[in-house]
Amino acid sequence: LAKTTQPISMDSYEGQEVNITCSHNNIATNDYITWYQQFPSQGPRFIIQGYKTKVTNEVASLFIPADRKSSTLSLPRVSLSDTAVYYCLVGDGNNAGNMLTFGGGTRLMVKP
Amino acid sequence: DTGVSQNPRHKITKRGQNVTFRCDPISEHNRLYWYRQTLGQGPEFLTYFQNEAQLEKSRLLSDRFSAERPKGSFSTLEIQRTEQGDSAMYLCASSLEGPHNEQFFGPGTRLTVL
Numbered sequence: 001l002a003k004t005t006q007p008i009s010m011d012s013y014e015g016q017e018v019n020i021t022c023s024h025n026n027i028a029t030n031d032y033i034t035w036y037q038q039f040p041s042q043g044p045r046f047i048i049q050g051y052k053t054k055v056t057n058e059v060a061s062l063f064i065p066a067d068r069k070s071s072t073l074s075l076p077r078v079s080l081s082d083t084a085v086y087y088c089l090v091g092d093g094n095n096a097g098n099m100l101t102f103g104g105g106t107r108l109m110v111k112p
Numbered sequence: 113d114t115g116v117s118q119n120p121r122h123k124i125t126k127r128g129q130n131v132t133f134r135c136d137p138i139s140e141h142n143r144l145y146w147y148r149q150t151l152g153q154g155p156e157f158l159t160y161f162q163n164e165a166q167l168e169k170s171r172l173l174s175d176r177f178s179a180e181r182p183k184g185s186f187s188t189l190e191i192q193r194t195e196q197g198d199s200a201m202y203l204c205a206s207s208l209e210g211p212h213n214e215q216f217f218g219p220g221t222r223l224t225v226l
Contacts, residue, residue: 032212043116043203043217044155087154093211097143097167100205100215102154 004088009107018075020106022088025069030092033064033071038085038105047086048073075108083110116218118204124224125194132190133221137206144187145215146179147203148172155203161187162209194225 005023012018024033032051036044048055050062050071061074075082085105091098117136125131137144142163147155158177159169163184173179176194181187191198201222205215 034212041219041222043205043220045217046214049212049214085154093213097145097160097162098207098211098213098215099145099157099160099168100147100155101157104152105154 004090004103006086006088006103006106008104009109011109011111012078013111014079015077018078018082018108018110020073020075020086020088020108021070022073023070024088024090027068027090028092030094031068031090032093033062033068034089034091034100035060035062035073036087036089036100036102038087039083044087044102078108078110080110080112082108084108116204116206116216118202118218118221120221121219122222122224124226126226127194127196129194130190130192131194131223132188133202133204133223135187135189135204135206135218137186137204138216139185140208141206141216142184142209143207143213144181145205145207146187146189147205149201149203149220150199158189191223194223196225199223199225 034049035047038044048062055062063072087105145160146158149155161181176192179189201220203220205217207213207215
């Protein structure tokens, strides 16, 4: 499985754009990149998934360069409620029925 | 359907006791997963079911752990002879069959073993 590396923590202020970068140097051809968000005392929640280039939904954007060795989750105009842990996951979806392999995640603190 | 539910939300037990947790997945989801999460770490995969069949178990799942999904709907996770090291959040997730499908997580059961 491809190993992911992301910053342990980040601080931001309300209204700013936040970019969290994840490194996955040994990503395989069939691997997808998925981000989950987790609030304290809750289960993780799917944010966005992509294979290459750029993906955008109502919550976030995901930027993936051509070599796919990294990806950047972009959260536009964050609010206090975006304070959470963000996990970058990489996998081909066929390992143990698409089991998810979480790293340590990035703890985002949004300040007023 | 209101999503994945787990019961109880909290469980405090004494070392050596048995505990059982329940997970009710989203009704049309045929895949169900159990994860364990300790403080400051990401969730770790324990096991998964496709319908009623348990198809994969992590090495983290010792002989004291057993999971069932008897009718392919709800699932139970039992821990026998609990140890202090079993203290963690136990998360259940469900999804449709197929690669890359989104997994929907429940709120978890927080186990404290005294």
